[in-house]
Amino acid sequence: MIVDWAVGEEMTSRILAELPYSRPDVIDRPGVYPPSVDSALLSRAVVGELKGAPPNQSVVELCAGSGIASIYAALTGAVVCAVDDRAEAVRAVAANAAANGVDVVAVQADVRVWMPVQPVDLLVANPPYVPAPHDTLDGHAWDAGPDGRAVLNVIVDRAPEILSAEGVLLLVFSDIAGVAEVVDRLATNGLAGSVVDEARLQFGPVTSERAGWLAERGLIEPGQTEERVVVVRAVRAAAV
Ligand SMILES: C[S@@+](CC[C@H](N)C(=O)[O-])C[C@H]1O[C@@H](n2cnc3c(N)ncnc32)[C@H](O)[C@@H]1O
Secondary structure, three states, X not given: OOOOOOOOHHHHHHHHHOOOOOOOOOOOOOOOOOOOHHHHHHHHHHHHHHOOOOXXXXXXXXXXXXXXXXXXXXXXOOEEEEEEOOHHHHHHHHXXXXXXXXXXXXXXXXXXXXXXXXXXXXXXXXXXXXOOOOOOOOOOOOEOOOOOOHHHHHHHHHHHHHEEEEEEEEEEEEHHHOHHHHHHHHHHOOEXXXXXXXXXXXXXXXXXXXXXXXXXXXXOOOOOOEEEEEEEEEEEHHHO
16 A cells, blocks of 8 residues: 655644754655654654753653654754664664754664663653554554554553653654543553643545544544544653
8 A cells, every 4th residue: 555655744844844943854765654743743742841941851752763853852952862663764763863963862672672771851752553453554653453552552551660750751642542541541650641732634544544444443433534633741640
């Protein structure tokens, strides 16, 4: 299946144009998720979080793809590590960071096992979140199990051991994957989370193609063509 990568390109450009940095040059590479609306929302949240923060904040981006959010974090002066399990993504992060004159440590690892050397101030991710029937094509960057939370759940469960005491978690995903379910799981892990940003957009080609199946499973309404992509910010419940 050919995927139209330029989902919501206009909205992506608009969000990134509002940020106080020039849009980083990110080269399109086969097999690497290109900056899209969700990437732009994560980038905006990262810049907002780091604005006015003490220098040298430690930032980790899980499921980094092209590394665009990591590049924005580095532009603010943070010390940044970007993690992805695909070699092509890790190569893209390194090349994109170099092309934009910033340092980002790019690591190839699965979110299920990766651990930082020290607790992290800001942990961010735009993971795969599209619900997928088991027999789907290779959609590693977006397919996330029958409920869309296969990778989200891992990150939510692991965040408490990765974050510093005052650390912040930023997650981007579609409401099709269940906002309440993610917030509830954060609470089970001692984290208080809420939606701090969102964008409403037309389904991209992958979700459109699956709309019938998603409706059959009750994950969307029949005939629905739009989704809400949200940014959830979470901190330790004790820190609220
Ligand atoms: C939706 S893309 C997001 C890319 C980038 N963060 C952005 O915002 O543009 C998801 C990324 O997660 C990576 N990924 C999927 N499963 C992973 C896993 N278990 N561990 C690490 N990375 C994973 C994919 O390779 C892909 O680059």
